[in-house]
Amino acid sequence: MSAIDWELVRSSLGPLFDGLVRGTLPLTAVSFVLGLAIALVVALMRLSGRRLVAGVARAYVSVIRGTPLLLQLFIVFYGLPSLGITLDPWPSAIIALSLNVGGYASEAVRGAILAVPPGQWEAAMTVGMGPITTLRRVVLPQAARIAVPPLSNTLISLVKDTSLVSVVLVTELLRRAQEIAGQSFEFFTLYGVAAVYYWVVCLVLSFGQTRLETRLSRHVAA
Amino acid sequence: MSTPLLEARGLVKSFGANRVLRGVDVAVPAGSVTCLIGPSGSGKTTVLRSLNGLETPEAGTVRIGDVELDWATRPEARAVSRLRGQSGMVFQAHNLFPHLTVLDNVTSGPVFAHGRPRAEAQEEARALLTRVGLSDKADAYPVQLSGGQQQRVGIARALATRPEVVLFDEPTSALDPELVGEVLQVMQSLAAEGWTMVVVTHEMRFARQVADQVLFLDGGVVVEHGPPSEVLVEPRESRTRQFLHRLLDPL
Numbered sequence: 305m306s307a308i309d310w311e312l313v314r315s316s317l318g319p320l321f322d323g324l325v326r327g328t329l330p331l332t333a334v335s336f337v338l339g340l341a342i343a344l345v346v347a348l349m350r351l352s353g354r355r356l357v358a359g360v361a362r363a364y365v366s367v368i369r370g371t372p373l374l375l376q377l378f379i380v381f382y383g384l385p386s387l388g389i390t391l392d393p394w395p396s397a398i399i400a401l402s403l404n405v406g407g408y409a410s411e412a413v414r415g416a417i418l419a420v421p422p423g424q425w426e427a428a429m430t431v432g433m434g435p436i437t438t439l440r441r442v443v444l445p446q447a448a449r450i451a452v453p454p455l456s457n458t459l460i461s462l463v464k465d466t467s468l469v470s471v472v473l474v475t476e477l478l479r480r481a482q483e484i485a486g487q488s489f490e491f492f493t494l495y496g497v498a499a500v501y502y503w504v505v506c507l508v509l510s511f512g513q514t515r516l517e518t519r520l521s522r523h524v525a526a
Numbered sequence: 527m528s529t530p531l532l533e534a535r536g537l538v539k540s541f542g543a544n545r546v547l548r549g550v551d552v553a554v555p556a557g558s559v560t561c562l563i564g565p566s567g568s569g570k571t572t573v574l575r576s577l578n579g580l581e582t583p584e585a586g587t588v589r590i591g592d593v594e595l596d597w598a599t600r601p602e603a604r605a606v607s608r609l610r611g612q613s614g615m616v617f618q619a620h621n622l623f624p625h626l627t628v629l630d631n632v633t634s635g636p637v638f639a640h641g642r643p644r645a646e647a648q649e650e651a652r653a654l655l656t657r658v659g660l661s662d663k664a665d666a667y668p669v670q671l672s673g674g675q676q677q678r679v680g681i682a683r684a685l686a687t688r689p690e691v692v693l694f695d696e697p698t699s700a701l702d703p704e705l706v707g708e709v710l711q712v713m714q715s716l717a718a719e720g721w722t723m724v725v726v727t728h729e730m731r732f733a734r735q736v737a738d739q740v741l742f743l744d745g746g747v748v749v750e751h752g753p754p755s756e757v758l759v760e761p762r763e764s765r766t767r768q769f770l771h772r773l774l775d776p777l
Contacts, residue, residue, distance in 0.1 A: 426580055427621035431635030431687055432611055441638045445625045523624055523667040
């Protein structure tokens with residue numbers, strides 16, 4: 305008997321693809337966008353120069369980076385109900401993942417903002433821009449280029465981290481594989497197909513990262 | 527004598543324990559060119575950057591036109607930016623925005639900062655680019671230009687907000703020698719048009735030919751000032767003489 309049941313592979317492709325497209329990908333996309341927004345706010349808080357504001361941001365990053373994502377997920381899904389806050393699996397998953405991405409990505413965003421030369425701020429100020437306009441028109445467009453490699457790492461990690469939310473009953477790729485494997489007992493086959501799906505998504509994202517880096521670097525000296 | 531357009535009095539500034547300005551006065555009549563010269567570390571760039579609040583002096587006043595600031599009162603950011611709005615600045619390293627085209631660099635002040643209509647700002651920007659000899663580079667990016675061209679875009683960008691005074695911080699010091707001339711020529715023609723300019727420079731020939739007054743700084747004070755025919759040709763102070771001697775005869 306072969307380890308791989310090819311008939312099962314073929315019949316599971318559709319349901320697992322469904323788990324990918326309706327679970328993993330939207331979870332990734334929504335959490336990444338929300339996470340980036342959080343990251344920008346947290347990075348600006350840390351750069352604000354106000355001790356209290358920067359301290360809050362620093363504490364947030366420290367807690368997010370210092371505790372397991374699975375635990376963060378458990379706190380949102382199983383812990384918050386004891387405080388009277390009960391959330392469905394999907395919102396719980398998105399909140400936990402976004403907060404996690406926000407913590408990690410804020411460091412990349414902060415580093416990228418700091419990497420834009422001070423002369424750019426000065427030049428913007430001398431033509432009359434205030435701090436917010438300078439950030440929007442001058443600094444962030446340049447910081448974006450610098451932040452692409454680290455943020456791509458965060459995104460690719462996130463694709464795989466979404467598998468953790470299977471434990472709070474969100475139906476995504478891994479959970480779908482578990483369900484089918486639980487009926488057929490073909491664990492190797494099902495988890496193998498799921499692994500290939502994850503890998504292909506990450507391959508596509510890596511390819512996208514290279515294209516984006518090239519595009520954003522076109523006006524910058526080598 | 528009529529009231530100068532720009533007037534700074536008693537500027538004092540320290541970086542840590544290092545006192546770089548020890549009470550500097552500058553008066554610049556409208557339509558004139560003032561050159562700040564002096565050895566490195568003399569405070570000339572700090573003086574220039576105090577005139578638009580890129581440095582924050584501990585004491586002294588700066589007035590440009592009808593906007594006045596007393597640094598000793600620790601003015602708030604809005605007051606500083608009001609003063610800054612009176613001048614434009616050309617940087618040693620040009621500090622162009624690399625992600626924007628030449629045209630967008632020049633319109634960045636009018637459009638992003640002052641909210642003027644883009645089409646109108648672009649029309650003026652094209653005229654300014656023609657003015658600095660770069661009308662064919664409007665759609666290029668800064669990285670595609672030579673150092674001299676980049677600096678001329680920097681000048682056009684500084685003029686685009688229609689400042690009362692244009693501040694130049696060693697505009698040719700970072701350039702290859704053969705590119706210095708094209709930048710100085712543009713500056714000379716701006717002077718001839720009546721722009722009020724304050725220029726930190728090591729270009730003594732420019733100072734002699736274009737400046738209306740020269741300020742020689744050393745050790746954070748103005749050692750000597752006057753028309754270039756006096757300060758650069760027959761300096762009264764020995765420190766000025768030594769500096770000019772080192773500059774003209776470095777070996």
